[in-house]
Structures are given as structure tokens and as C-alpha cells.
Amino acid sequence: MSNLLAPNIILIIGMIYLLFHKHFANKIIIISSFAALISFLFGNNFYLPNISIFGTNFSFLEFNKLSWIFSFVYLFVLSFGSLFNFNSKNQIEHFAILFYAFSAISVVNSSNLITFFIFWEMLTIGASILIFIGKDKDSTGAALRYIIFHVIGGVIFLSGILGYYQNFNSFEFTHLAVDNLFSICIFIGIGINCAFPFVHTWVIDSYPKSSLAGVLFLSTFTTKSAVYALIKLFPAEPLLIPIGCVMIVFPIFYAVIENDLRKVLSYSLINQVGFMVVGVGIGTALSINGAVAHVVADIIFKGLLFMSVGAVMYRVGSSKATDLGGLYKYMPITMICCIVGALAISAFPLFSGFVSKSMIISSAGNSHNIILWCILIFGSAGALEHAGIKIPFFTFFGHKSKKEYKEAPICMLISMIVFSIATILIGIFPEYFYSFLPFETDYKPYTFDHVFAQLELLFFAALSFVFLLLAGAYPPEIAALNLDFDFFYRKIFNFFNKSFKAVTNTLNSLFDDILSNNLKNGIVKIFSSFPVFISYPFVLAKNKLTTESKETYSSLNYRIQNGIISTKYSIFAIVIFLIILLYILN
Amino acid sequence: MKIIGIVFYLIIFLISIFDLNYHYHHTHFDFENFPLFFGFVGFLSIIIIVYVAKYILRPILIRSEEYYNE
Numbered sequence: 037m038s039n040l041l042a043p044n045i046i047l048i049i050g051m052i053y054l055l056f057h058k059h060f061a062n063k064i065i066i067i068s069s070f071a072a073l074i075s076f077l078f079g080n081n082f083y084l085p086n087i088s089i090f091g092t093n094f095s096f097l098e099f100n101k102l103s104w105i106f107s108f109v110y111l112f113v114l115s116f117g118s119l120f121n122f123n124s125k126n127q128i129e130h131f132a133i134l135f136y137a138f139s140a141i142s143v144v145n146s147s148n149l150i151t152f153f154i155f156w157e158m159l160t161i162g163a164s165i166l167i168f169i170g171k172d173k174d175s176t177g178a179a180l181r182y183i184i185f186h187v188i189g190g191v192i193f194l195s196g197i198l199g200y201y202q203n204f205n206s207f208e209f210t211h212l213a214v215d216n217l218f219s220i221c222i223f224i225g226i227g228i229n230c231a232f233p234f235v236h237t238w239v240i241d242s243y244p245k246s247s248l249a250g251v252l253f254l255s256t257f258t259t260k261s262a263v264y265a266l267i268k269l270f271p272a273e274p275l276l277i278p279i280g281c282v283m284i285v286f287p288i289f290y291a292v293i294e295n296d297l298r299k300v301l302s303y304s305l306i307n308q309v310g311f312m313v314v315g316v317g318i319g320t321a322l323s324i325n326g327a328v329a330h331v332v333a334d335i336i337f338k339g340l341l342f343m344s345v346g347a348v349m350y351r352v353g354s355s356k357a358t359d360l361g362g363l364y365k366y367m368p369i370t371m372i373c374c375i376v377g378a379l380a381i382s383a384f385p386l387f388s389g390f391v392s393k394s395m396i397i398s399s400a401g402n403s404h405n406i407i408l409w410c411i412l413i414f415g416s417a418g419a420l421e422h423a424g425i426k427i428p429f430f431t432f433f434g435h436k437s438k439k440e441y442k443e444a445p446i447c448m449l450i451s452m453i454v455f456s457i458a459t460i461l462i463g464i465f466p467e468y469f470y471s472f473l474p475f476e477t478d479y480k481p482y483t484f485d486h487v488f489a490q491l492e493l494l495f496f497a498a499l500s501f502v503f504l505l506l507a508g509a510y511p512p513e514i515a516a517l518n519l520d521f522d523f524f525y526r527k528i529f530n531f532f533n534k535s536f537k538a539v540t541n542t543l544n545s546l547f548d549d550i551l552s553n554n555l556k557n558g559i560v561k562i563f564s565s566f567p568v569f570i571s572y573p574f575v576l577a578k579n580k581l582t583t584e585s586k587e588t589y590s591s592l593n594y595r596i597q598n599g600i601i602s603t604k605y606s607i608f609a610i611v612i613f614l615i616i617l618l619y620i621l622n
Numbered sequence: 623m624k625i626i627g628i629v630f631y632l633i634i635f636l637i638s639i640f641d642l643n644y645h646y647h648h649t650h651f652d653f654e655n656f657p658l659f660f661g662f663v664g665f666l667s668i669i670i671i672v673y674v675a676k677y678i679l680r681p682i683l684i685r686s687e688e689y690y691n692e
Contacts, residue, residue: 174691292675293683401650409650413660417667485646489660492637497664499634504672511676517690519683526690 042079043072043111044145047138054131061127062118065134069115076111102328102474106144106264109332110137113256113339116454120343121249122447123350129169133253136162140257144264148207149197152265156193156229159258160186166250167242178242181522185228185238193225209268214275222269230262230313231306233282237522239306244298244355248346251298255305255342256335263312263331272319280317281411283310288418290520295513297345297427298355301338304381304423307415308334314412315396318403321475326395328473333380333388333462340377340455341427344370347444347452348431357430357513362437370444371432373452380459382424383416385490388462391469391481394490398479417497425501430513637661 041049050068054061114137124130139158146152160183168179199218201207212219228235239259243251270276287303287310294300308330315327347370348363349355364371380387383394393416400409443449462469470477504510641658649655656662 288671289675289679292672293680398650404650406651413663414667417664418671420664421668421671483648485648488637488640488644489646489654492641492658492660493664495630495634495637495664496658496661497668498630500665500668502630504668509676510672511680514684515687517685517687518680519685519689 041075043076043107044138044141046072046075047134047141051131051134051138054127054134058127061130062122062124065118065130066115066122068134069111069118069137073111073115076107100474101472102264102267103144105328105332105472105474106260107141108472109335110140110144110256112458113137113252113335116451117249117252117256117339117343120252120346120448120451123445124247124249126169126247128165129247129250132162132165132169133250136166136253136257140261143261149200149209150207153190153194153197156261156265157186157190159229159261160190163254163258166254167246170246170250171248172245175245178245181526182238182242185235189225189228189235192221192228196221196223196225211271212269212273214270214273223273223275226262226265226269227279229258230266231259231283231309232279232313233286234521236283236306237520237525239302240299240520241522243302243305244296248349251346252339252342255301255338259305259309260331260335263309263316263327266313266316267324267327271316271324273317276313276317277405277408280310280312280314281408283307283313284411284415285310285418288415288422290518291418291422291426293511293514293518295357295515296355297357297360297431298342298349300422300426301341301345304341304419305334305338307419307422308338308381311393311396311412311415314400314408318396318399320399320402322402322477322479323396323399325470325473325475325477325479326392326399329392329395329469330389332469333392333459336455336458336462337377337380337388340373340452340459341381341423343448343452343455344374344377345427345431347448350448351441351444356515357434358515360431361434362432363441364432366437366441367432367443369449370452371428373449373456374428374431376456376459378424378428380463382420382494383490384424384494385482385487386460386463388459390490391463391466394481394486395477395479413493417493420494420497421501425498 046068050064050072053068054064057064114133118130118133121129121133136159139155139162142155143152143159146155164179164183164186167175167182169175170178172178196218197207199216199221200212203218204210212222214220214223228238231239243254246254266273266276283306287307291300291303291307294303312327312330312334315323315330317323345355348360348367351367352360352363354360376387380389383389397409397412397416400412444452466481470479501510638658638661641661646655653659
């Protein structure tokens with residue numbers, strides 16, 4: 037099996053089919069995504085069109101070791117994620133998922149920056165559709181804010197790329213440093229997609245409001261493609277280390293007091309991306325390997341957590357901690373999968389998080405940066421707290437369930453079990469997993485020291501949680517909203533918007549009154565009274581001595597007078613028009 | 623649930639006993655060999671996180687769920 041259709045071509049064919057077969061949408065997406073996965077794994081000589089524009093070659097599929105592992109995990113999530121979403125009857129959702137996955141796979145296989153940018157922008161389209169069709173009442177607003185955010189980021193990125201072309205005369209990838217304007221633009225453009233601090237709000241705003249399965253793909257494609265871009269363009273950029281540290285630390289505090297579990301997972305996503313950003317920032321072979329490994333591990337275990345919360349949401353109808361609890365009786369398999377994901381995200385030995393996160397922490401230790409190392413350890417303990425304990429505890433234990441629920445549907449269970457198995461396999465066979473990473477490595481995660489230190493950290497952190505819970509000091513769930521940086525554009529801009537609206541609307545109605553109504557009427561009247569003006573003497577002469585003439589006269593007079601009332605505006609306008617005309621002619 | 627609790631405390635007890643008599647072979651920093659260093663870090667991190675979030679962050683940031691729709 038060597039000559040196969042390329043995976044992205046298969047996805048395009050799937051999209052076209054999907055548009056014309058409304059009732060089989062869920063089957064078509066599964067068939068095409070699994071076909072793409074199989075072709076990706078077994079083909080090595082793909083048929084592909086090669087397009088050349090502006091002397092730049094637009095090849096769509098260029099595998100290297102880095103893009104191979106990204107493409108593989110994207111296709112894996114697409115296949116089993118669409119299986120998870122089998123019960124959805126929404127044709128647009130399936131189409132958006134395929135489109136989104138297609139652009140994500142094309143992004144990580146782009147051979148130059150222009151192709152990269154085009155698919156990068158296509159990501160936004162697929163993602164915003166997935167947010168738009170969400171069931172939350174604010175989904176539309178969130179989707180619009182998402183689009184605004186990413187379009188601004190895209191424009192900044194594009195201007196950076198143009199500066200890049202001016203400098204290097206090519207669109208090929210090279211390593212950049214943040215020291216001049218165009219690289220700063222590229223850095224910010226990527227940073228917006230990567231959820232850097234202060235521009236992370238779109239994650240928190242939109243992911244919890246997206247569709248049930250959509251959030252699985254949202255968490256997989258956009259931020260991880262941004263990490264890919266950072267690895268390609270800014271490896272070993274020292275600025276990434278403080279940025280990553282802030283991303284690791286601040287979401288931990290937010291996640292503790294957040295009520296919506298999908299929002300907790302979104303904060304947790306920023307926390308995990310922070311680890312990857314730090315890994316890219318350190319820039320040694322070990323740390324970049326760690327960043328890539330953590331991308332793969334995080335996509336799978338975060339996907340698993342989003343899936344289990346999604347499955348609960350499918351049955352219960354809410355993802356708020358205040359509405360959930362005590363579901364372990366009714367959804368045992370979902371609970372086990374959720375706990376596997378939770379153990380993986382808290383980097384428990386034998387799970388995927390341990391073998392990936394420890395590479396980043398070890399490389400931080402090798403660089404002898406004490407503060408960085410301490411922040412990473414603190415971040416690991418925090419990840420255990422909010423994602424490892426809070427998510428399963430408040431979903432499946434906590435207080436008692438109010439109603440009885442059925443176990444999640446079979447298709448959801450299958451995909452969750454497959455994700456769980458993948459998580460455990462990565463954790464058990466790290467050497468095989470490491471052989472797919474971009475750099476050769478002989479890193480051994482399972483040394484006694486390391487396993488023991490990690491277990492000690494996790495068990496004492498869990499002990500602390502138990503103590504806090506027993507002492508009643510753990511903050512209770514409150515159905516509320518916590519302010520984030522989006523306050524600045526959603527409230528303060530709203531105030532500006534409202535005051536601006538008040539001023540402009542008043543002016544608008546004023547000018548509307550003056551120009552639109554009076555002027556229009558004036559012009560209409562003056563033109564309609566032209567024939568009257570012209571015919572007036574004739575009418576007057578013809579009907580000089582008849583009795584009707586007086587009536588005609590008075591009526592004509594009346595009409596002229598009526599015209600004259602508004603003509604002052606018309607004359608004013610005509611005078612201005614003449615002045616402008618003279619000005620132009622001069 | 624009771625068995626899980628007992629096992630949990632037993633593991634913590636064993637870890638503590640073992641750590642007090644164990645010297646790490648390969649460390650990045652000297653302070654990692656401080657008795658129960660990782661245990662203290664894990665325990666205190668969670669306390670700090672929860673108390674900061676509960677007593678500093680929540681009172682400042684909490685708003686009603688309809689805050690942005692008002």
C-alpha cells in the first residue's frame with residue numbers, strides 16, 4: 037500500500053460528499069476521517085497537485101518528523117472525535133469539523149509561510165462555526181468575538197510575514213528572534229492563537245460556549261498549531277520562558293473558583309500550553325522534544341477530559357459543578373475514563389502526562405534556572421488540583437445526584453475508551469513514543485528518583501486537598517462568573533460603545549431630519565413645481581377671463597407657495613453643490 | 623470508600639518514612655534532598671492556591687452570571 041490519496045484530499049472529498057448528503061453526514065465524516073488516517077499511516081507516495089503562484093510552490097503536504105507526529109495526532113482526534121460526535125444530526129457541525137481538521141493538517145504540513153498563513157486563517161473559520169452552533173445563549177456573541185480576535189491576530193501576522201519577505205526575499209521557514217518589527221508582528225500573531233497572557237480571553241470566552249463535541253476539536257487544533265508555529269519560527273526564544281510561566285501560574289487560581297467545568301478545562305488548557313511554551317523557550321533538544329511530546333499527550337488526555345465532561349453534558353444537560361455530582365452510580369465507564377484523563381494530566385507515573393511533562397521539567401532543571409523549575413513544580417501540583425481532582429470529584433462524586441441518568445451512548449464510550457488506552461500506552465511504553473519525536477533522545481522518565489519524587493508531590497498535594505475538604509475550607513461552588521481580561525473589552529468597550537451610540541444616534545437623527553427628510557422633500561417639491569412655474573403664464577393667459585382661472589390660480593399659487601417653504605433647504609444645497617463644483621473645476 | 627481512605631493514608635505514611643531515609647542520586651538542585659521536600663511543596667502549593675483563590679481572587683472577581691448581558 038504505497039500509492040494512496042493524500043489524507044487532506046480525502047478530507048476534501050469527504051467535505052464535498054457531506055454537502056450533498058444531509059442524512060448521512062455523521063457516517064460520511066467517520067468514513068472519510070478513518071480513510072484519511074489509514075492512508076496517512078500506510079501510504080508513502082501520495083498523489084498531490086502542485087500549484088505555483090508568484091513563483092512560490094504551494095505544495096500541500098510536506099512531511100518531516102515534526103509535522104508527521106502533529107498530523108498523526110490530529111487525524112487520530114478527528115477520527116475518534118467524529119465517532120464521539122456520531123449522535124449529532126447537525127450537518128453544518130460535521131462539515132465544520134472536517135474543514136477545521138483539514139486546515140489544521142494543512143497548517144502543520146505547510147512548506148512556506150504563505151501557505152501556512154492561508155490555512156492558519158482557515159482554522160478560524162472552522163472554529164468559529166463550531167462555536168457559533170453551540171447551545172449556550174451567548175454562543176453567537178462568543179463566535180463573533182472569536183472571529184474579531186483572530187482576524188486582528190491574522191492581520192498582524194500577515195503584516196509580519198510581508199516584512200519577513202522584504203527581509204529574506206523568501207517565504208521559507210527560518211528561525212527568528214524577537215528583535216525587529218516584523219518578527220514582533222509574527223510573534224504577536226502566533227501569540228494570539230497560542231493564548232498568551234492578556235490575549236488568552238478568547239479561549240475562556242468561546243470554548244465553554246461551543247458545541248458539545250466541537251470543544252474537543254477546538255482544544256486540539258488552534259492552540260497546538262500555534263505551538264507548532266513557535267517550534268518552527270521561535271525555538272529557544274528567551275522571551276517565551278516568562279510568558280510560559282505566567283500561562284502556567286495564573287489559570288490555576290482561576291480554575292479553583294470557576295464553576296463551569298468546561299471553563300475549568302479551558303483554564304487548564306492554558307496551563308498546559310504554558311508548559312509547551314516554556315519547553316519551546318528553553319530550546320534544547322530535550323525541551324523541544326518535551327514540548328512536542330506534551331502536545332501529543334495533552335491533546336489526548338485533555339480530549340479525554342473534554343469528552344467525559346461532554347458525555348455528562350449530553351445526559352445531564354449542564355457542565356456546571358453546581359448542577360452535577362454523584363454520577364458515579366449511573367455513568368461508571370465515563371467516570372473511569374475521566375479518572376484516567378485526570379491521572380494523566382496530573383502526571384501520575386504510568387500515564388502519558390508523566391513521560392511528557394517530566395522532559396520539560398528535567399530540561400528546566402538542566403538549565404539550572406531555580407525560579408523556572410519551582411514554577412513548573414508548582415504548576416504540576418496546581419494541574420493536579422484543578423484538573424486532576426476537581427473535575428472528576430465535582431462531576432462524579434461531590435454531592436448527591438438529583439435525578440437518575442443513563443450511561444453515555446456507546447459511540448461516546450468507544451472513543452473515550454480508545455483515548456484512555458492511548459493515554460496509558462504512551463505512559464507504559466515511553467521509549468516507543470519518544471522514537472516519533474523530532475530529535476533523537478535517550479531520556480529515561482522511569483528512574484526511581486523521579487517516580488518517587490513525583491508520587492510524593494502528588495500524594496501530599498492530594499492529602500492537602502483532602503484536609504481542606506474535611507475542614508470545609510475548600511471554596512464551595514457558586515453559580516457565578518469570574519472576571520477575566522475580557523472585562524476590558526466586554527464592559528469598558530461596551531460603555532464606550534453605548535456613549536458613542538448615544539452621541540452618534542442623536543447626530544444621526546438630527547441630520548436625518550435636516551437632510552434626508554426636509555431636503556428630499558424640498559428637492560422633490562422644487563422639481564415638481566418646475567412645470568408649474570413654466571406653465572404658469574400660459575395657464576394664466578389661457579384662463580384669463582374664466583371663472584375657473586381664479587381657482588386654478590389659487591391652487592397653483594398654493595402649490596408654488598408649498599414648494600417655496602422647503603426650497604430654502606434646496607437652495608442651500610444647490611449653493612453648496614455649486615461651490616463644490618467650482619472648487620473641483622478650479 | 624473507607625478502604626480507599628485507609629490505603630491513601632498508608633501510602634502517605636510509607637512515602638514519608640521512606641523519604642526520610644532516602645538520598646536522591648541525581649538532583650538538579652541541592653535542596654531537593656531536604657527531607658520530604660516534594661511533599662512539602664505539594665502540600666503547601668495546594669494550600670496557597672486554594673487560599674489565594676478563595677480569599678483574594680474570588681471576592682474581587684465574582685460577578686453574577688448575567689453580568690455581561692445586563
